[in-house]
Amino acid sequence: MFMSNPFAELSAQIPVAVMQGYIILMVLLVVGGTILDMMHKKSAKYFFLNAKKEKQNAKRTVGAGEKLVIATTVLANEVLTSGEFCNVRRRLSHLLTMWGFILFVATTAILIFGYPTSTTPAPTILPQLWHIGALMLAVGGYWFWFFIRVDVSAEGLTWWRLERADLFILSLLATATFALLWSFTEYNGYAGWSTLFLILFAVSGVVLFGGVYWSKFAHMFFKPAAAYQKRTTRADGSREDMPADYDLTDPEVQKRFPDLPEYLGKNPPNMGLGIRREKPSHY
Amino acid sequence: MPTFVYMTRCDGCGQCVDICPSDIMHIDKSLRRAYNIEPNMCWECYSCVKACPHDAIDVRGYADFAPLGHSVRVKRDEKKGIIAWRIKFRNGKKDMELVAPITTKPWGTAFPKLAEEPAPSKQMRDSQLLFKEPKYIRLDDGDLRSLKTAGLKLKEGVYY
Numbered sequence: 001m002f003m004s005n006p007f008a009e010l011s012a013q014i015p016v017a018v019m020q021g022y023i024i025l026m027v028l029l030v031v032g033g034t035i036l037d038m039m040h041k042k043s044a045k046y047f048f049l050n051a052k053k054e055k056q057n058a059k060r061t062v063g064a065g066e067k068l069v070i071a072t073t074v075l076a077n078e079v080l081t082s083g084e085f086c087n088v089r090r091r092l093s094h095l096l097t098m099w100g101f102i103l104f105v106a107t108t109a110i111l112i113f114g115y116p117t118s119t120t121p122a123p124t125i126l127p128q129l130w131h132i133g134a135l136m137l138a139v140g141g142y143w144f145w146f147f148i149r150v151d152v153s154a155e156g157l158t159w160w161r162l163e164r165a166d167l168f169i170l171s172l173l174a175t176a177t178f179a180l181l182w183s184f185t186e187y188n189g190y191a192g193w194s195t196l197f198l199i200l201f202a203v204s205g206v207v208l209f210g211g212v213y214w215s216k217f218a219h220m221f222f223k224p225a226a227a228y229q230k231r232t233t234r235a236d237g238s239r240e241d242m243p244a245d246y247d248l249t250d251p252e253v254q255k256r257f258p259d260l261p262e263y264l265g266k267n268p269p270n271m272g273l274g275i276r277r278e279k280p281s282h283y
Numbered sequence: 284m285p286t287f288v289y290m291t292r293c294d295g296c297g298q299c300v301d302i303c304p305s306d307i308m309h310i311d312k313s314l315r316r317a318y319n320i321e322p323n324m325c326w327e328c329y330s331c332v333k334a335c336p337h338d339a340i341d342v343r344g345y346a347d348f349a350p351l352g353h354s355v356r357v358k359r360d361e362k363k364g365i366i367a368w369r370i371k372f373r374n375g376k377k378d379m380e381l382v383a384p385i386t387t388k389p390w391g392t393a394f395p396k397l398a399e400e401p402a403p404s405k406q407m408r409d410s411q412l413l414f415k416e417p418k419y420i421r422l423d424d425g426d427l428r429s430l431k432t433a434g435l436k437l438k439e440g441v442y443y
Binding site: 046056057084085086087090150151153154155163164165216226230240241242243244245246248253257259260263264268269270271272273274275276277280281 | 297365388391
């Protein structure tokens, strides 16, 4: 199953043009949904207003070279490795779902446009990556859904309680699960089941990519911009009106806040993790 | 000064939901980000402000604290043992920063060693006094003790 290209087998029943049209339609739905979402939430307006405010409060100018370093850091830290998560379990789950989704979507597009029929056999690695991507997405997604999701872990709600915020994760899970079930049933020749799972796979795909306006799908485009802005505010000294990160051993700081050397000494020790010494489990 | 959440900074980790003693920090149903559902019921304990790993929660000062439209931002640095406040007025001209120690000893080192304390007697158990009373409320010599008799001195300013 992992070696076979499910789309090549499907091309015997469905014209290649229909499969390719479906992919194009999904791309258009994502683009349209993101634009509508941006207009509705005024994300771009907020971003530029924030940038203007940041410029007014800046203590120094951030040069082009420094901006490039910030952009590279955002790419390496926030985008590729989900570094903004402070909880290791959430970070791992996000990495699994994110990279699983990227692998799954990219290989789907490559298989449908590059190797759609059995006369154009795909390199073995592509169907393997397609299945691995779907599995990663399912593992990370179900882990999140049952255990890590804040409604379950912090609010103490049951996992079957649904709300609008679940649209994205549920449609992702449905897409990955039905894709794997479709591939399995098609490979093993369960004709009726494979048709059913194919229909469910296609429908969940439409919900996932067509529901951008209502779900948090578009966060994957906005998050990097927000992370970049957050890092720039630290670099230019505007700090979003946050207090400075004081060095308590600096004589200037000690002179300005005499309480600090009086109660903490001139060279205060590391006080430890404080509230973060234990995992939150208070509800 | 009740708390509120900057939704763009929040990553929906739920630490504030966990810690809020009033159970008013909840997760938004459409964006899965935290928000204060009932600021009127906020005790202003700032547990959520302290617990938030992204400094996404701030306080909304009353008009008697600073003219409305101001920004009050708080950063609690556990490792340094300090809490820093920045209060900025609406016109941006008045911009104050305050830093105060929150602990003088590393966290978790100043717990009373209850296991080493002798077990309370029956008389102590039947008494209305709490643990370490009257010693710790300084009523042990038959009268309220003054700073002078206790050998203490009132200092000017904030002290701990």
